[in-house]
Amino acid sequence: MKRCASLILAATIAASPVAAWAQKFDGLAATPQMGWNSWNKFACDIDEKLIRETADAMVKLGLKDAGYQYINIDDCWHGARDGNGNIQADPQRFPSGMKALSDYVHARGLKLGIYSDAGDKTCGGRPGSRGHEYQDAKTYAAWGIDYLKYDWCETKGLNAVGAYTTMRDAIRAANRPILFSMCEWGDNKPWEWGADVGHSWRTTGDIYPCWDCEKSAGSWSAWGVMRILDMQAGLRKYAGPGHWNDMDMLEVGMGMTEDEDRAHFSIWAMLNSPLILGNDLRSMPDSVKKIIGRRDVIALNQDPLGVPALRFWKQGPVELWAKPLANDEWAFMVLNRGESALPLHYDWKQNAIADDLSKREVDFKKATWQWTDAWTGKTGDTSKRLDATVPSHGVLLLRLKKGA
Incomplete structure (x- = not known):
């Protein structure tokens, strides 16, 4: 009798509204997300002035009209947690606070993204979200955040599926649609389980602005464009509307030749990788503007069929x-x-x-x-x-x- 009662209770829970929360927000990333991220060019050298100026540049240069919409702040925006464990923005770098910055970006018809990590600390040594997932998601929602890049540093002992699912559920519970970009580096084959968890997942380690090279950092490596392309073998079947293979952020305008930049952009478009710019939008040559703004190429990436090449x-x-x-x-x-x-x-x-x-x-x-x-x-x-x-x-x- 007790066993039957337990089965009935389990079925009731499974059918409850709470269970409906255990899913990502639909309607986001019907085509691969497009935007800009601070890391490739600026790493930890970021502040609110840079973010505001980048948002202004995205609009002024016509990139917003070309489809780019996210302005994403990567690592090192964090201050300390307060006495209640709530994450704070660095008061020197972001003195106006994230809500004010979000309002500024939204007023320009764009969306604001932010960064955290599944571990105790981020890759840059700032506070991670481990043990604070629901608290952080609620904070991001209050700030008006639209995009979360979630990294995988300092995660020893964690199960990737569990860690990313926890943050997915935390975002859902915060009740604000936030695009969930899983930056797990492909270590745990996220393409096999990520479609129900996030809107995109990294398939490799970090990109490096070269055609075909490996940049070793000792315990890990960054990869050139051709190396990352080769790592996509067998993965196209996992991608589609709302769930994309992420080949990492673009390195266009970051030191390769113009032909290499054009090929890099074309490959990312053809394979339906998110188009996340990484250069300084405030200052770049016309050749770079023409590449990242080429609408005929962007259209291939944003094609509604959503089938990679x-x-x-x-x-x-x-x-x-x-x-x-x-x-x-x-x-x-x-x-x-x-x-x-x-x-x-x-x-x-x-x-x-x-x-x-x-x-x-x-x-x-x-x-x-x-x-x-x-x-x-x-x-x-x-x-x-x-x-x-x-x-x-x-x-x-x-x-x-x-x-x-």
Whole structure:
């Protein structure tokens, strides 16, 4: 009898409104999130003046109109916890407080993000959220926070699924829709369990502004663009509207060549990684503005179908990628990983493309497709051989639409 009563009680709890809270907020990140984060350029050298000026620059430069909406404060904003354990902003760096900063960002039609960590301390040594998850989520909600990047430093002994689920539930209980960006570095295969927990999850360690390198920090490494791309093998099936593979923040404008920056941005767009800028928006050359603001490329990332690209052909340093798009369109990318420019003479009819994930296929022998170069606007069609030069460490990126 007691066992039956226990089963009835468990079923009642499972059906209760409390159980409904145990889920992330829907309606966020229907397409990969777009915004800016302070870490790549500024690390711990941040304050409220920088955040305000960055918000102003995002609007002034037209980046808000291009789809960027989040201004994300990364590590080192923290002060001490007060006597009740409530987290405070650093009073020297953020003297006006986070609520005032949130109001400033919101007044410009943008959203404010913040950073914390599942451990006792953040990666920068500030107070983490371990043991304060519900308290911190409630504080963020009161401040008007819209985005939480949640890191994985100082987490010895913690279970990743449990730690991230706890913060998910804390955000839900705080009753403010906050996009939950899980920065767990891929150590515990978050793609296998993250769709019900967060809106995106990091698939790798940190990015580094180089084409193909490993930057060792002793116990961990940061990775170049090609290294991170290669780490995405087998992961595209886990991503989709509301739950994305996160290849880390963008390094465009942070020291690579213009061709490398353009390829980097194209790859992140094609694989549906969040587009989170990391450079100084207040001061950058026109070449960088043109890359991060290129709407034809952004549109591939923000396509509502939400299917990441697949690599369907590789030979030496050359790779061909295809991405199914809404309205029966496709994107096509030629990636040149090599050290010299590639003269390309591509016969469209030599390769049919079939994607088991989207159940879409295209055979250029059966129909002619119109193409538009997403970077230059040049047009053509698949009835003719594709003749182009793909620069070293560069891409050719086309959008294809079936001809009339």
